[in-house]
Amino acid sequence: MLIRAIKPGDWPLIAAVQQQCYQDLEPESLAVLQNKWQLSPESCFVMVIRERVQGYCLAHPWLDGMPPELDQILGPCDAPDTLYLHDIAVSSEARGNGFATQAFRRLVQFALQQQLGSVSLVAVQGAEDYWQMLGFSQATAKKSLSNYPENACYMRYSLSRTI
Secondary structure: OEEEEOOHHHHHHHHHHHHHHOOOOOOOOHHHHHHHHHHOHHHOEEEEEOOEEEEEEEEEEEOOOOOOOOOOOOOOOOOOOEEEEEEEEEOHHHOOOOHHHHHHHHHHHHHHHOOOOEEEEEEOOOOHHHHHHOOOEEOOOOOOOOOOOOOOEEEEEEHHHHO
């Protein structure tokens, strides 16, 4: 397994992984996925196995408690205080390689370098148990999650525990 920066030719495979992984919500447009990468290419990467993209991670600095709506193009964030983990997705044939855990560790290091106070996300499709195992806690969003599936859960990982 190789984890590397996203290259322009990776986007069709990233879109294919997204399509495979999400059944409870409409896949986001390619323009929206690319927008996350444009906001913070240093915190976005892919997992490659046998020269094929099998997973991806998209994250960008943002405001804690204010998760972006799904399928929305974003502008840069003034005064971010969290690294918003938009998505980690792994193809079914590549699960179990530890990509999500390695990606999360990279994100924590990036967030610490950027002097952000947390990593945050909205868990969907029952993933909150997984994120709790990594140290995330449920948190209160300062805005509605109505754009997300019914059981979506805003979560935060405090970086004060890693200092």
